[in-house]
Amino acid sequence: MKKIFVNLKDWFDLEENRNFAENIQGLNVIVFPSMPYLYIYNNLKGIELGSQDVSAFDIGAHTGSVNVKHLKNFNIDWAILNHNELKIESFDILYNKILNCLENNIKVILCINDIEKREFNILKRLAKNIENFNEVYIAYETIKEIDIYTIKENIEIIKNFCKETFGYINPIIYGGNINSENIQEYSSTLSIDGILISRGALDIDKFKTIISVVK
Numbered sequence: 001m002k003k004i005f006v007n008l009k010d011w012f013d014l015e016e017n018r019n020f021a022e023n024i025q026g027l028n029v030i031v032f033p034s035m036p037y038l039y040i041y042n043n044l045k046g047i048e049l050g051s052q053d054v055s056a057f058d059i060g061a062h063t064g065s066v067n068v069k070h071l072k073n074f075n076i077d078w079a080i081l082n083h084n085e086l087k088i089e090s091f092d093i094l095y096n097k098i099l100n101c102l103e104n105n106i107k108v109i110l111c112i113n114d115i116e117k118r119e120f121n122i123l124k125r126l127a128k129n130i131e132n133f134n135e136v137y138i139a140y141e142t143i144k145e146i147d148i149y150t151i152k153e154n155i156e157i158i159k160n161f162c163k164e165t166f167g168y169i170n171p172i173i174y175g176g177n178i179n180s181e182n183i184q185e186y187s188s189t190l191s192i193d194g195i196l197i198s199r200g201a202l203d204i205d206k207f208k209t210i211i212s213v214v215k
Contacts, residue, residue, distance in 0.1 A: 002187070002214050003194030004029040005109065005139075005173065006201045007052065007080060012037070023204045027211055030078055035066065038074045050078030053086055054106070056096040068104045080196075082111045084143055091122065095129060102132055109196065111139045111175065115154045120161055127166050134168045139196050141175035148189055151176070155190060180206035183213045 006029055012020060017037040024031065026046035033041055034052070041049050055065035068079075079101050081094065088094040101108045110126075112119045127133040140155055155172055162169045175196030178186055180203075186195070195214060201207040 002192065003173070004211060004214055005032065005050070005078070005080075005175075005194060005196040006030065006207075007032045007083075007175075007196060007198045008034060008201075009052070009085075009198055010034050011199070011202055017041075020204065024207075027208070028215075029211065032078070032080055038071075038076070042074050048077045049075055050080060050109075051076050051106075052080055052083070054079045054081070054097050054101060056093045056100065058100075068100045068106055071106070072104055076106055078107045078109060080109045080111065080139075084111065084113050084141060091125060094122070095126060098126065098130060098136065102130065102135065107135065107137065109137045109139050109173065111141050112158075113141055113143055115157050120165075123161070124165055134166065134170060137171045137173055137193070138162075139173045139175045141196065142177075145177070148185060152190055155192060178210070180209040183210045187213050 008031065014037065017033060017040050021040050021044060024047060025044050028046050030048040030050055031041055032050040032052050038049065041047060051071050054071060055062060055067045057065055059067050059069060081097050082088050098108050098110065138158060140158060142151060151174065155174065158172060159169050171193040173194040173196050174190055174192050178195055178197045179200035197210065200210060
């Protein structure tokens with residue numbers, strides 16, 4: 001069964017988050033709300049909760065940071081890291097964020113945007129230095145518009161790289177322009193473990209259509 005991850009980014013205000021939370025109870029999806037609204041989704045039935053970012057530091061004097069230990073107070077199960085809108089240029093920072101998550105039982109979605117040597121070198125360094133890197137979900141998120149068959153080929157390239165380099169294949173998810181109109185094609189064409197959507201989930205009726213196809 002494919003997992004459905006919903007990155008709400010900064011789309012919803014307070015009332016919109018309350019309405020969305022009420023309508024998704026029991027749908028068995030993983031939701032990443034904007035940080036101020038995490039409390040609204042805390043302990044919803046049939047929902048796992050994720051954070052759109054985490055701190056690279058331990059608890060301390062780090063203005064603007066949100067430590068993973070504090071996020072656990074909201075029953076956070078997941079974190080999205082290295083999203084194209086929040087790209088992490090420093091390997092050490094990315095490494096520390098992933099390690100902080102895994103050591104506190106927060107599952108990681110690690111985004112990559114390009115099928116290129118630099119991205120693969122980063123994956124290789126992370127796997128070498130993180131014992132349980134096989135638990136990390138790799139999200140291939142396309143920024144430019146490319147056809148679905150190129151997406152399929154690129155996902156296979158990622159899988160082959162993982163298998164040949166690590167000896168295992170990480171769970172792979174796809175994040176892109178997924179909506180209720182194209183979900184059937186994406187779901188049937190791509191060999192993946194889940195989808196990461198954003199704008200396509202904002203209309204609750206269309207979102208439920210997506211869920212019905214994927215599940």
